[in-house]
Amino acid sequence: MEYNHQSLEKKWQQFWAKHGTFKPVPSTEKPKYYVLDMFPYPSGAGLHVGHPLGYIASDIFSRFKRLKGFNVLHPMGYDSFGLPAEQYAIQTGQHPAVTTEVNINRYREQLDNIGFSYDWSREVRTSDASYYKWTQWIFMRLFDAWYNKESDRAEPLASLVQHFETHGSKGIQAASDDDTSTFTASEWSRFSEEEQQKELLKYRLAYLRESTVNWCAALGTVLANDEVINGVSERGGYPVEQKKMMQWSMRITAYADRLLRGLETIDWPEPLVEMQRNWIGKSVGASVKFPVPQIDNEIEVFTTRVDTIFGVSFIVLAPEHELVDALTTDGQRSAIESYKDRTSKKSELDRMADTKTVSGAFTGAFAKHPLTGEDVQIWIADYVLAGYGTGAVMAVPSGDQRDYLFAKHFELPIIPISDSQNIEEAADPNKDGRYINSDIVNGMTYQEAVPVLINRLVELKLGKAKVNFRMRDAIFGRQRYWGEPVPVYFKNGLPYLLKEEELPLLLPEVDKYLPTETGEPPLGRAENWKYQDQYEYELSTMPGWAGSSWYWFRYMDPHNERSFVSKEAVDYWKAVDLYIGGSEHATGHLLYARFWNKVLKDLGFHNEEEPFKKLINQGMVQGRSNFVYRVLDEEGKGTNSFVSYGLKDQYRTVPLHVDVNIVHNDVLDTERFKAFRPDFANAVFILENGKYVCGTEVEKMSKSKFNVVNPDDIISTYGADTLRLYEMFLGPLEQSKPWNTNGIEGVYKFLRKVWRLFHDTEGTFAVSDEEPTKAEYKALHKIIKKVEEDIERFSFNTSVSAFMICVNELTDLKCNKRAILQDLIIVLQPYAPHITEELWCLLGNEAGTLSYAAYPRFEAAYLVESEFAYPVSINGKMKFNLPLALDLDAKAVEEIVLAHADVQRFLEGKAVKKIIFVKGKIINVVV
RNA sequence: GCCUAGGUGGUGGAACUGGUAGACACGCAGGACUUAAAAUCCUGUUCCCGUUAAGGGAGUGCGGGUUCGAUUCCCGCCCUAGGUACCA
Secondary structure, eight states, X not given: OOOOHHHHHHHHHHXXXXXXXXXXXXXXXXXXXXXEEOOOOOOTTOOOTTTHHHHHHHHHHHHHHHHTTOEEEOOOOBOOOOHHHHHHHHHHOOOHHHHHHHHHHHHHHHHHHHTOOOOGGGOOBTTSHHHHHHHHHHHHHHHXXXXXXXXXXXXXXXXXXXXXXXXXXXXXXXXXXXXXXXXXXXXXXXXXXXXXXXXXXXXXXXXXXXXXXXXXXXXXXXXXXXXXXXXXXXXXXXXXXXXXXXXXXEOGGGGHHHHHHHGGGSBOOHHHHHHHHHHHOEEEEEEEEEEEGGGTEEEEXXXXXXXXXXXXXXXXXXXXXXXXXXXXXXXXXXXXXXHHHHHHHSOXXXXXXXXXXXXXXXXXXEEEOTTTOOEEEEEEOTTSOTTSTTSEEEEOTTTOHHHHHHHHHHTOOOOOOBTXXXXXXXXXXXXXXXXXXXXXXTTOOXXXXXXXXXXXXXXXXXXXXXXXXXXXXXEOOBSOSSSOBOSEEEETTEEEEOOGGGOOOOOOOOSOSSOOTTSOOGGGGOTTOEXXXXXEEOOSBOOTHHHHTSHHHHHHSTTOSSXXXXXXXXXXXXXXXXXXXXXXXXXXXXXXXXHHHHHHHHTTSOOOSOSEEEEEEOOOEEEEEEEEEEEEOTTSOEEEEEEOGGGGGGSOEEEEEEOGGGEETTEEOHHHHHHHSGGGTTOEEEOBTTBOBOEEEEEOOOGGGTOOOOHHHHHHHHOHXXXXXXXXXXXXXXXXXXXXXXXXXXXXXXXXXXXXXXXXXXXOBOOBOXXXXXXXXXXXXXXXXXXXXHHHTTOHHHHHHHHHHHHHHHHHTTOOBHHHHHHHHHHHTTTOHHHHHHHHHHTTOOTTOGGGSOOOOOTXXXXXXXXXXXXXXXXXXXXXXXXXXXXXXXXXXXXXXHHSHHHHHHHTTOOOOEEXXXXXXXXEEEX
């Protein structure tokens, strides 16, 4: 029988599904291993060949771990709330739930074709009420929690209330809004219910307050910082403006330091760790106050270089700074107003793009230098950002390039503060020299000066050491329909939680998925949608990242109706051991998920500080477009003629995208091309060597470029096993690369060779029970060792090559020994599960047992290396490969090498000066 | 600008801690089997010199360095991709 992937693969996929082959067993004996893929958003376009790359890798890893005796959890689900389904609903009126359901079914079909070992009984969908019930429940825990800086963890709000009742606001160390009030215990007890709630809201981890948000008018919603790229929306590229709105936020800043520290304990790719570090943006420095007697106030600045404080020659405020109006003198009022006016007209994009032009305006006011008492001018300029630090900086032109340019432009003093500075051409921020012009720190080094200055500022109550973070609290509301409703209602303008037993708060039906006429979110259209028929619900929904910030817990215990995950399940599965997905989630999902994980840990629901122990980013798979070249006539109009790539320079041509599915190894199928578009029916081809060769280009995979390759098509031609092997063979997992179907034949050929090892020339199944030869064992042991090493370091592409070598060797040896072949297919199973399962059964084993068969150990492992060639060089010139046994000691090796005829001849009787050993091997003989 | 990753044949890529660079695969060229095709198999394939061969030389982005020996380590530079950006 020939290798028939079509019937064989369907058969096993159905068998696995029917028998639940990949359900982890409830076991305490086996060690657990949790392998997770980033679950997909089920888009209408279906999967293309790039999507399964990471899934295949994680599947290989899962199957490998099962073979090694682990109890493996390997689930899959859908992140099914999101914008595209809603946009589609706006256009067509079709309910997003319907679109989503259709898309999920399509995804499932495509995933099933690839033969993944998912335990589908654990599937989750974030848009299912049974799932988002718990997303809402977790939101309630966040609403009902505050961050205690003293214990360095989140605590239920009750402990804060208790503190207020007994001590008032005194001694509380909490992460909170900056406008919290101070009160005594008795004052607290006299507060009205409303006043108490208002105060508590300033401490909650999920809170409501007026904040500046990224408003995208085109999408009709606010966006998180990570959803805004270069001033436009990540999705659609629409303009984004700053706007003040009442918004739900998550106090992620409370966790800034723990999120940062945690990065050191996890095994993630360096670029990703770096991205999170930059996003959190910790800078250590000092806050310094500059008194402004004129308005009886002070300007607080943040600096990372307090050592340069004697170089301060002016202060710059952001144009939006709250003190600007009060400071401005009458003489400067018009200059300031016109400058503010100009900056506010500049879009966010312009302001970012234009970093060259120096601009600013003098307020007319002066502040007192905290240490010298001298007057310093106060300016405003748009290079100072309102959103970072205090929105004000102390300008040190000798040490900071922006301040330097500003000083030059407006002819402000530049004071050198170090004996090693060179400030002729530019600012010099070096910390190497000793200070000059610096009063109490003159002659000191950087290390010495900093503590002296901080102490002095503290004495004067004009400053202190401070750590600043770039990260802002995460906006949590979207003015959208297709998301989780926030389980909150409003009484007297204040938010109150629903009762737990009232969950889930179901997404109500609406007539249209657009904002209301009064500009409220779509949920405002829901009729009779009121809490207890009288209180308004929250009308915005949760953002896309809500459902994905805890989903790995749900897989552990997906059908639990009493809790989001049971204690037993989370105690057993703990955290995700291996997480595979794209790096585009670096500052979104992966940060929020870590945040929620920490909150849930603090509140006692589990014990893991980090959710994802090891993370691998699979590279992006780009498209590889093919082009045909249409010949143009004298008037520049397209003709019926198409010229092959190699000859196109002899004609005037225009390149046209051609469907990559009718191109094979860059050679066009001209008959199918004629059917590709009606106007090509009469196409004439100018060929080279009898073929039409297409041009190529690497682009994003998209329908409009006709370069989308559907895995289903590959599978129907070559089979799922070929697809799996080929995706791995394409190159290193973490590297981005264009998809190129050229070369898949090689992998397909390999599988047919595997099949033929088990069959005689007539195609009849035939294996022998004879004892294998040494050479046969050697081939087997080599591949076992290689695959084991490769999988552990995620080098799947080299394993595929090694398999090819192994099978070629066994073919050359005409090996059909059961002892060899059975172990071979166990090793191959993670990569090509269908063909191996079939052969496993042909060998007389029970169906379905291959998944849990023991990974073969090689008791005769020495065979791998028993013949070893020593690369011996003389005077650095590599000359000899001497076959030697491995178990000889260095002295014996030396004797054999020197006695070898070739070596003797090369030495020509000269004396040996030195023999260089590396790890017990002779590497070089110096004469 | 800064941070991170990377640069190897016609192509994808290999070389795991410094030890015969180019494994494996595609493509290409030639051949066997076949009426023919498909399938399968064999041979060659980094570049240059050498008509063939034997043989020689160069070679892992560029220029230096360390070493008996460098794709691998160090210094400087160039280029590509991703991230980030008046962050004080």
